[in-house]
Structures are given as structure tokens and as C-alpha cells.
Amino acid sequence: MGSWNSVGMEVAYQVLGWLAFVSWSISFYPQAILNFRRKSVVGLNFDFLVLNMTKHSSYLIYNAGLFFSRDIQRQYHEKYGYEQMIPVAPSDVAFSVHAVALTALTLCQVLIYDRGNQKVSKTCVAITSIVWVSALVCLIVAWPKHSWLWLISVFNTIQVVMTAIKYIPQAFMNFRRKSTVGWSIGNILLDLAGGLLNFAQMAVQSIDQGSWVNFYGNIGKTLLSLEVVVFDLLFIFQHYVLYPIRKEEHNPTNIEEQVDVSAPLMKSTDESNASHSANV
Structure with missing residues (x-):
């Protein structure tokens, strides 16, 4: 089995892994806190949440399978x-567990807070259904031959596509x-x-081992990091350059007006009609 050639590199690997875990894990909280402060999820796309749950669930299956299963590890080495070395660290598993839990929490906020006229699109429902039905078919195919590495690789591919x-x-x-407005830049x-x-x-492990297998042996983690960087840079550009938030928009009482102008107008009209009926 592979082992570390340098204690310093091993320490750096663990430190970087847990720093990534902390950064990625904390990134879930600004959005949840923003939703709590506003008592609203208007401005947060529900398709994003549903697809995110599929993504993190798939990634958890891959990370946990490769980290804990001796059979899968044997197939990986073969x-x-x-x-x-196995390319999944304890921090990867911890992140996946935390990500599924926090995404589920945010989905619960969607159920209890004001969501305006937003809803999950039919396209999102169709994509999610196709993904999980396909995963079930792959499980049925893999079961007789115990092709577990192939199966978790399918889930790794799913998480890349979902990302x-x-x-x-x-x-x-x-x-x-x-x-x-309504989309937390702190998260990004x-x-x-x-x-x-x-x-x-990943670079630290590759340098220590003198091999780049770490990158293509866990291509899902490589592509995940690349996709995250690309899309986060896009959101940062949208937030700070294309659509900078004015000072008055930082006030939670004004956010709903910025996100969905029709909602307050409809509410105001309904209240006026109710008041008029009461006076009559």
C-alpha cells in the first residue's frame, strides 16, 4: 500500500484538507443565516438547492465508499x-456529511419561510428523477459482479455533473x-x-508521491474543485461588478422590495381591500 515519503508533506496534506473542510463547511452558514434573518428565501433559487442535495448525496456515497470499504480500496489498487494512496481523506468524508446536513436544513427553511412565488422547476424535477433512476439501474448492474469501484465512480460522475x-x-x-440580493456572497x-x-x-500528495494519479484517480474531486473556482469567480463578478448592491439594499426590510416587487404590492392591495371591507 502507498505511504507518505515525507512527514512534512503528510502534515501539510492533513492541514490543507481540514482547512478546506472548514472553509467549505462554513460556506453553508451565511445563506442559512441570511434566510433566518429575513425569514424569507426569496432570491435563493430552489433548483440550486435540489440539485445541490443530489450532488452532495452522491459525493458522500463516493467518499464514504472509497474511505471505509476494503473491497473498494482493493479494486482501486488493482x-x-x-x-x-487512497485519494479520499477523512476531511472529505466529514465535509460530505456536513454538506448533506446543511443542505437539508436549508431545504427545511424553504418549507417554513416566505418563498414568494418561487418553486422548483419541472426541468429540475426531471433531471433529479433521471439521475436517481439511473443510479438505481447502475446499482442493479453492479451488484452481481460486485463492481463497487465502478458504481461509486458513477456517483462521482453524478456529483461532477450536478456541480x-x-x-x-x-x-x-x-x-x-x-x-x-438574497444570494449570500459570503457563501461564494x-x-x-x-x-x-x-x-x-491534492498537489501536496502528488508531489510527495511523485505521481499525478491522485488527480486522475479521483477525477471527480479534481473537476469539482475546478468547477467551484470557475462558477464562484462568475458569482463574484456578478455581485461586485455587474450588479453591485446599493447601501439601502443591505437593510433586510428593503430586500423583499428588491427581490420581488410584485409581492409587496399585492400584499398592500389585499390589506387595503380588507380594510375597506371592514369599514363598509
Whole structure:
């Protein structure tokens, strides 16, 4: 089995991994806190959340499978060589567990807070359904031959595809509204830091081993970090350059007016009609 050649590199690998875990994990909280402060999820795209849950669930299956299963680890070494190290760290598993939990919490906020006229699109429902039905079919195919490495690689592919898809609804929503109000930039900045730290962690292991198998043996983690960096830079550009938030928009009482102008008008009209009826 592969082992570390340098204690310093091993320490750096663990430190970078846990820093990425902290950065990525904390990145979930600004949005949840923003929703709590506003008692509203207007401006947060629901398709993003549903696709994000599919993505993180798939990534958890991959990370936990490769980290805990001896059979999957054996199949990995048979494919890439017994001198290679398993490319999943404890911090990867911890992040996946935390990500699923926090995404579920945010989905619960959608159920209890004001969501205006927003809803999950039929396209998102269709994509999610196709993904999980396909995963079930792959499980049925893999079971007789115990092709577990192939199966978790399928889930790794799913999380890569979902990562690419999940950001698109929010980016388009920001473009259509010409605003990023209701979408936490703190989430994006921490997400970007996590992606960069993830790249650094993988580079440390590759340098120590003198091999780049770490990158293509866990291509999902490589592509995940790349996608995160690209989309986060897009959101940062939208937030600070294309649609900068004016000072008055920082006031939570004004956010709803910026996000959905029709909602307050409809509410005001209903209250006026109710008041008129009471007077009559």
C-alpha cells in the first residue's frame, strides 16, 4: 500500500484538507443565516438547492465508499497500482456529511419561510428523477459482479455533473433580476477558498508521491474543485461588478422590495381591500 515519503508533506496534506473542510463547511452558514434573518428565501433559487442535495448525496456515497470499504480500496489498487494512496481523506468524508446536513436544513427553511412565488422547476424535477433512476439501474448492474469501484465512480460522475448544473439556475436568476440580493456572497467567497485549498491538498500528495494519479484517480474531486473556482469567480463578478448592491439594499426590510416587487404590492392591495371591507 502507498505511504507518505515525507512527514512534512503528510502534515501539510492533513492541514490543507481540514482547512478546506472548514472553509467549505462554513460556506453553508451565511445563506442559512441570511434566510433566518429575513425569514424569507426569496432570491435563493430552489433548483440550486435540489440539485445541490443530489450532488452532495452522491459525493458522500463516493467518499464514504472509497474511505471505509476494503473491497473498494482493493479494486482501486488493482486498477491504479498498490503503491498508490487512497485519494479520499477523512476531511472529505466529514465535509460530505456536513454538506448533506446543511443542505437539508436549508431545504427545511424553504418549507417554513416566505418563498414568494418561487418553486422548483419541472426541468429540475426531471433531471433529479433521471439521475436517481439511473443510479438505481447502475446499482442493479453492479451488484452481481460486485463492481463497487465502478458504481461509486458513477456517483462521482453524478456529483461532477450536478456541480456544473446546480450553479446555472442561480447565475441565470441573478442575470434575469440584475441583482444578487438574497444570494449570500459570503457563501461564494468561502466556497472559492475551499476549492483552492482542495487543489493545494491534492498537489501536496502528488508531489510527495511523485505521481499525478491522485488527480486522475479521483477525477471527480479534481473537476469539482475546478468547477467551484470557475462558477464562484462568475458569482463574484456578478455581485461586485455587474450588479453591485446599493447601501439601502443591505437593510433586510428593503430586500423583499428588491427581490420581488410584485409581492409587496399585492400584499398592500389585499390589506387595503380588507380594510375597506371592514369599514363598509
